[in-house]
Structures are given as structure tokens and as C-alpha cells.
Amino acid sequence: MGRARPLHHAARRLLLLPPRLRGFSSSSAAAAASSREPLHVCVVGSGPAGFYTADKMLKGHQGAQVDIIDRLPTPFGLVRSGVAPDHPETKIVVNQFSRVAANDRCSFYGNVTLGMDVSLSELRKTYDIVVLAYGAESDRSLGIPGEDLRGIHSAREFVWWYNGHPDMCNLAPDLQSTDSAVVLGQGNVALDVARILLCCTSELAATDIADYALDALNGSTIRKVYLVGRRGPVQAACTAKELREILGGLKNVRVFINEADLLKSPSDEEEIRNSRIQRRVYELLSKAAIAHKGNNNNDQKELHFVFFRRPTRFLPSEDGSTVGAVQLEKTCLKDDGVAGKQVAVGTGEFEDLKCGLVLKSVGYKSLPVEGLPFDKYRGVVPNLKGRVLSSESENATVEPGLYVVGWLKRGPTGIVATNLHCAEETVASILEDEKKGLFMGPSDSKKEGRRGLLEILEQKNIRFVPFDGWEKIDCKEKIAGELKNKPREKITSWNELLMAAN
């Protein structure tokens, strides 16, 4: 477990000790520094929410000792498996997260799954504070007929696939039996998958996209991508940056936007007045509709923005083996009367859109673990500024020592930076509770923290991956990438990841 990073003198000396002793000793050193028992904190999940929480916790409490566990051998969550390969600048944040991990009071335990390797109640008995930051690893479903047909995937699965997530490396989506793909949804994830399907593979070749995905995209026959949204261009859920990129940045792609869809109702005008981002997104779409008009070239690939349509069923192909079309119902907008929002309602008018691939990008979904209060309707953990509540009802009680942050706390929306403020709020709650003495149990019930976790893992024979195990993976990936002029060549199977970490 020798750490390849600058260490303080005290910690350097500890390198001579066997790993188990060292972990224990450095925790006592931290405790001595603050002249009392360390505050044992466990963060579950090492994506942006988890790492920002660890960072704020370490800065906010000098006695805090933070252990981050993750079910994958690799840290950084969606920065690794969600952010598109052609957005390397968004991934720069891992530098900051790596500096957090290098803190003497912080440790990473990869390949440890909450609910399988260690239970929530075990963690709560072991740590003063448990912060759940494990995000949203499932998908909202549409609940319409034909959703199980072959050729229909969630955008999350497709994104994990091209980003080399070990759970999705065998997805093998068929990109060679059709020229048309339908993406359901118009948020940033939808734009990402559409862009990856349409963009020039020679540009992708210089990114950290998984090698098998690059091969598959090289052989892709898809020339038309339809981005389908239930509402109009004023309500499109994407951000201006992603939209600007797909509207102007793709070589040899013609963008189709129906000009009639751009007409604004008084309610639309009101929405645009109240939202800077909606205004700017609408303006980009309007400009693109005009810019691409009359621009005819038969060689071009096509990107179609399809507004005011909702999927009602998936129809099989002629031989019945895969999806052949999506049935769409035309919609119109109605004020919902409550939040001042406009919702899409069906008009009873239907049309079929032929395609051989469907990517559903209608939202991620968090999953509960045993012993965790969970709001099934909203897909989040009921909480008060990050403090987990026993239920969503009004007379709910606070679950002591249990906190939540990120998508599990507020739902699967927002960008990397959203988690910074989300983590600030949760950590502020923790520090406030700490000041009130909520974590000072009777002296015979002192929490064991890291030592307790290591005991549990040893008992269950769990081979965890420490941060320097990840650094070995990182190093191997970068060396392999250099040979191909890529920033890294991701290792994409569980076995190879665990081997590389050794």
C-alpha cells in the first residue's frame, strides 16, 4: 500500500511498517493532531458528490478521518463513466479529487459494494458519520409496450458502454443493421449519445473512448439520428454548451429543426423571460433552424430535432427480432396550474418513426439499499439539507449520523459543479450536528472507523482496491493510451481491472 505521493515526515516513516499497522498508526497520528478521537466518516461513492463531500469534510473538521468506498475498483464515478470521451476538459476535476485522496486523513476502498460486501447498518455501527453518495445507477422506464425489444437500450447503458464501464463492456449494441437511431429525450445525455453516434470516428480515436466502442462506431451504418422531446424548443432540457457543440461542431451533419415548432406561445414567452438558460437554448435552436435551411448535400448525416412528440409504443421490425419503429403521439402544451410549468399532453394523433436502434434518455434512477429510507416516487432519499429522514412524511425523524449527497439526495440532474454546493450543504449539516455534540456517544460505544471497516472486509474476504491500486490502473491505462495517441486506453473488464490494481 505504499503511496506514490509526497507524504508528511511522520507518514513517510510509517512506510516501513506493514500496511495494516500503518493504516492504524496514521489514524492515531491524525487523532493526536486534533488532541481527541478522530471523527470517523464514511462516504459511499467516489463520484463528484462523494469527493466534494470528502474535501469539504476534511477542510471543515481537522479531526475528521474520511474513508471513501466505491463498488468499482476505479474512483470518480460519472467523471470516468458518464462524461463523454470528447469532453476531456470536464474530466480535469479528477486532479482535484486525486489531491483529496492524497490527504493523510482520507482513504479510498474500491471494489467494496454497499449492501453486498458491507451493509448499511454495519457502516453505521462502525462510523460516526455515513454519507451516501452512490448516485443513480438505474434508469427510469417509459412503461410502454415493446420496451423489451432488442435494439432498445437506456442511454445510461450506451454511455457506460462507450466509456468502458465494466458492467456494460459486453452490451454490444447493433449499429450495423439500420441507418436510423431514435434518442428519446433532449437533455445533455441525449445530446451526448447523439453526438457520439454522428461524430467523425477519427476525432473519437484521439479520446479515451473504449477501444471496442470505437471499432463498433467505425463500422456503424447509422446516418440519421432523431432527438425526440415531449415538449418544445423552449423546454429542451439541455444546456447551451452541449447544444452549441452539436449544432455547430459536427462535421458533415445537417441539422433539421421544424420551423413551425419554434413558434412561441405567451406561456413560452413567460418561461423564456424567467430563465436565462431556456432563453439561450431557444435562441441557439432558432439560429440553427435558419442556418441549416437550404443546405443540401446528400452525403451528409442527419440530426433531426423532433419536438412535441411522446413515445407510446415500440413496434417490432418485419422479422420481429428487433425494434423497427417507435410510435409517437403528437403533443401540445398545457399549463399544469401548480408550478407554473407547461406539461405535454397527447392529442390522439399518432405517427411511426422507423429506426433500428433506440436509446432512452429519460432520466437516471437511484436504487435503495436495505435499511435506507427511500422515496420511491421521487427516487431520492428523504432528507433535510442532507440529513436523512426516516420517511417523507411530515412527522419524520432524523436518522442520526446518516447523510446523503448528490443525485441520491436531489435527483439525477445537474452538472459536476452542482455537487459542490450540494456537498457544502450536507457537510454544513454534519458540522452543525457535530457542534451540537450529536456524535459524542457514551465512551464505551466509541466507533472504530477505518479499523472496523478493515476488519469487516477481512472477515468477508473482500479484496479491496486502495487508491494506489487505482493509480496502478491509471498508469497502465495511460501507457497503453500513449501507444495509440489516446489520453488513456481504459481497462474495461472486472478481472483485468482487479489484476491491474495489484
Added chain:
Amino acid sequence: MLARVSRLGLRALCRASPSPGQNPLTSRRHGAEAVISRVNHVGNTFFCSNTNATSNDKSSESEAKISVTFIDKDGEEKLVKVPIGMSMLEAAHENDIELEGACEGSLACSTCHVIVTDVDYYNKLEDPVDEENDMLDLAFGLTETSRLGCQVIASPELDGIRLALPSATRNFAVDGIQLSGFTMADPTS
């Protein structure tokens, strides 16, 4: 802190030209000090994408500095001297002011969001480019005088500028529902 940007990080910054054969693990073993000078250099050229010449010339930098006041999340003020040509993101990091810079100045995040407290100073700045506006769309607590710290570059007319860091928790104590209003449950039950 910028000075702690590892060489590993620099490789990410300079992704267009990876230095072959360099093992990031071994390079990290060098003391932090050895890396600092290179970081400062790259930091200047990188963060100050809107400027030229001055940022690389150490001697002229030390001569011309402006006063900048940062107001942190708790309302505490800190007056710092910032060399002409340096970005406010970099200035914050050099002075241990907690301004995030997740994308290290590459216009891919909004974490270095600052609020110019005086509209006269705000008007002295060049208009934000589309890419900065795209990020400001997503900035937490956006105001009419919001900018990204990485895009505000010290220049003589900005002497005396005051920049507030937006805060999720500044009003936490007053608008938060008090915890004492809740009954505590037994974690083991």
C-alpha cells in the same frame, strides 16, 4: 491550491501533446517543490488565456500589481495584490482563497464563479464570450454581475475591484429548519 497541481494534472491540461515515456506515478514521487516552478509557468499561460506577454515576464509582473478584495462565503474580506495579467482564479489560489477551479480554467465548469460587487467595475470588464455565458447559465447563485474568475484578468483599471464568492450556506443558520425540532431515531433499531 495551484502549487499542488501535480504533473499528472498538467498532462491532462496539455493533453494535445502528451510527453511520451513519462510514468505519472514516478513523476509524482518528486517533491512538490520541484513541480511548483513548472506549475507556475504553465498556470500563468494556461489560466490567462486572454492575455499575452506579461504573464510570462516575471519581472514586469512583480512591478505592476492591483488590489483585489475577495469576500469569502462567510463574508470575511481578504485584500490581496494581484499582478497584471493574472486571472482571479489563479490569484485566489495563490492567496489560499477557497475558490474552486474544477476545470482549471478551461471554460468547462462554473466553479470559479465570482460576483463583482460594484457594477462600475463589472462594466469595465470585456463582455463574456459565448462559452463563458454557457457556463454562467449553470452557475450557482447567478447575479447580473457574475463572472468566471478564470476569465477576469488583472488590469490597471480593475485596481480596487471587490469579488464575492457565492455561497450555498451563507444563510444556513438563519433559514435552516432547526434540527432540535426533530426526534432522534435509534440507528440500531
